[in-house]
Amino acid sequence: MWKHALLLLSLAPAWAQLPTDAASIQAGKKAYEWHCAFCHGAGSDGFAANLVSPRLIYAPTDSSLVNIIRTGISGTGMPPALGMSETEIKQVAAYVRSLGRTAPQKVAGDATRGEALYNGKGGCTGCHMIGGSGGRMGPDLSDIGIRRAPASLRTSIVNADSVVVPGWAQVNAELSGGGKLSGVRLNEDTFSIQIRDDGGKIHSLAKSGITKLEKNAAKSTMPSYEGKLSGAEIDDIVAYLFSLRGGL
């Protein structure tokens, strides 16, 4: 018991005390709309993490949430706070937590039917992975329900070009020895590019061996499902995807 109490005491200074009063949360909302809504959406319907969630994958504690707002998340599109005071950072964190206490966004479809469509008629498993099963031609969807809001998911299914996740741009390469290669860009630097071709095979090419390289960061390799699935079927798939929380 004492051991636990000491542990709690030792952790205490690291805990962020978020404000709980309505005025602070309202101030946090205002700052959020200025600093965060561009990516996360004014109603958390943006293309970045869906914050209407009781738990956030990178921010299990209030301290980690404050720290993430302050310093960003390295290797992702989340930048450090520029222009937010420490008070505002805590207010924004409090507002984000208040979003998490609201009911999750409502979805019109049925998740069970959606799962069947995802695995069957939709053919989604050919490209996407969930929990270690599926293809690698598109982003892993194991926790897509906490990264994207339902409206954003629906938009992507109807028009995949609306949000092309960085790193999933379509590329076409013409090689100096003859031949062409098209697929998804896995990585790139000044001297080389790594591509997963349409058959799923990985190629690492020196740029000196490429005569023409077309990249379309605004073009997704995913087809549009509008017309291929009914509106109700798309709703069902959205409901299924929104239920995927990566264990959270």
Next chain:
Amino acid sequence: MKIVKSLSLLLAAGSLVCGQNAGNWLTYSGNDAGHRYSTLNQITKANAARLRPLWVYQIDKTDKFEASPIVRDGIMYISEPPSDVTALETGSGRVLWKYKRVLPDDMPVCCGKVNRGVAIHGDSIFLGTLDAHLVALDASTGSVLWDVAVADYKAGYTSTVAPLIVKDKVIIGSAGGEFGVRGYLAAYDAKTGKQAWRFWTIPAAGEKGTETWKGDSYKFGSGTTWVTGSYDAALNTIYWGTGNPGPDWNGVKREGDNLYSNSLIALDADTGKMKWYFQFTPHDVLDLDSTQVPVLADIQWKGAPRKVVLFANRNAFYYVLDRQTGEYLLGKSYVRQTWAQPELDAKGRATWLPNTHPTAQGTTVYPNSPGATNFQAPSYSPQTKLHYVMTRDEGGVFYSGDDSYKQGSWYLAGRFVSKPGEEARGAIKAMDPRTGTAKWEFPMFAPSWAGVLSTAGGVVFSATWEGDMIVLDDATGKLLWRFPMGGNVFANPVTFLSGGKQVVAIAAGHALFTFALE
């Protein structure tokens, strides 16, 4: 021995390469003229492919590692984030001593808890700190010799700049331009830590220059000095770039040119009095700090020798000025820009184009706030007479907002995002000062935050954003060698001798890499 030492000092005093001797790297840019050029020539175009890693020193911090090392007689002195100093033995990379500064936890800091390097003079190492102090350390032990507060960190002042030694003085600038501070450049006696002079980059009430600010907006005018400047001993003049006016992205409350923000200032080294200034971006609303390293060069200009200062500016224009008078000689756009008319006027003044200021709805402009170049150090080779500049090509969407000044709080009045859906590009450009055009360029996948170093070996060292150390032919830009360091680069390369062997060093990720011929 004493005679030899005096002789070398005399020789150095009469030339622009003062500050550099033998195989040492004694000041931020390698010499007082801001050249980041070394006379070392062991590494050449012919043998650069035989470069190999010598040793790697890892720091235990997660903040950006921006230090440009100082090397003297087999010992390297680096700053580590946030405000620490480490001495390393150059042959082995082993640590000799560390100075760890305890910082307050209530510092308003803009853009990372970083530091760009230390200065050395006699037996002392000088460090500007995040809490806006200037500290002198014993070069042998790292113990504190003196420690003075240069400014009040609670008001938003920080020092991330490597100090510059000018005779017996330590010249130190400040950051904090996003907090509405009043910028300055200050000189301290190297022995005692006593302030010798201070030049305020923003005029005070009643002083000339305040008429370029609406109302009393000059009181929060910023104009900070966060990148190391240059010094001409023969002219006894210090040259230093100044930063953006405050607030950054909304100029409505500060109508006017906002002197001496975004300028090159030329100061008397003994008194700190201003000799002349040249403002590059009047009434800046895009956060285009003119805090690049001024490069002092003696060139042939229209058939006659001329003492000039070269300035590749963040605002996407390349400038050549007479460094005795500040007279404008040449200015040309060298990176894509859409904020100003393509031609500067006869005095080198840029003219803003309509609809290029930030708005509530957002205005797309090239370049974005990180600019056409930034704190990446350029290099000038007296051998090729080319000025090597790391450039960036990226647009931004600028939004205006409203902020009122409050001490120690952000004072931005807007924000920007990089232009969505567009991949930024970078390139090293070999600028010819006589024409303002690039003789060659080395394109890069992404804009790099690495500086550039050239040497008498006919090579140019730098790094890509992705972390490749690269060596280029200084005459053609041809790639001679590269090494993937595995971390993003925010630092400048230096070169020196260790045990008689030429070594090149640069920080990447959270480690300092050194290279030498196998």
